[in-house]
Amino acid sequence: MSTVTKKNSTPRRPRAERDRLHFRIDARIKQRAEEAARILGQDLSTFAEIALDEKAQAVVAREETLVLSERAFARFVEAIENPAPPNQQLRDAAASFKATRRQQPELNW
Numbered sequence: 001m002s003t004v005t006k007k008n009s010t011p012r013r014p015r016a017e018r019d020r021l022h023f024r025i026d027a028r029i030k031q032r033a034e035e036a037a038r039i040l041g042q043d044l045s046t047f048a049e050i051a052l053d054e055k056a057q058a059v060v061a062r063e064e065t066l067v068l069s070e071r072a073f074a075r076f077v078e079a080i081e082n083p084a085p086p087n088q089q090l091r092d093a094a095a096s097f098k099a100t101r102r103q104q105p106e107l108n109w
Contacts, residue, residue, distance in 0.1 A: 030044075
């Protein structure tokens with residue numbers, strides 16, 4: 001398997017740049033989190049912040065990561081290195097794009 005990913009590390013921000021979250025939580029989840037924080041020697045806020053950050057990073061990484069089989073990766077590389085010549089549909093799309101760009105130059109192209 002080949003994996004392509006963009007890694008973003010979120011360092012802890014200085015206190016001046018910190019923010020707050022206010023939300024209700026199920027009592028059982030809070031008790032479990034308090035127990036886990038105690039096991040790790042952390043206060044609940046630190047534990048919750050780290051857990052939230054880890055989960056957010058995992059979700060974003062999952063969306064930013066594309067896992068391909070070796071065969072699919074080889075086909076992808078081949079298509080990039082030796083692209084097929086543009087067909088009529090692609091040439092029409094490019095012409096349409098260029099015309100729209102000329103007609104609306106104020107847009108952020």
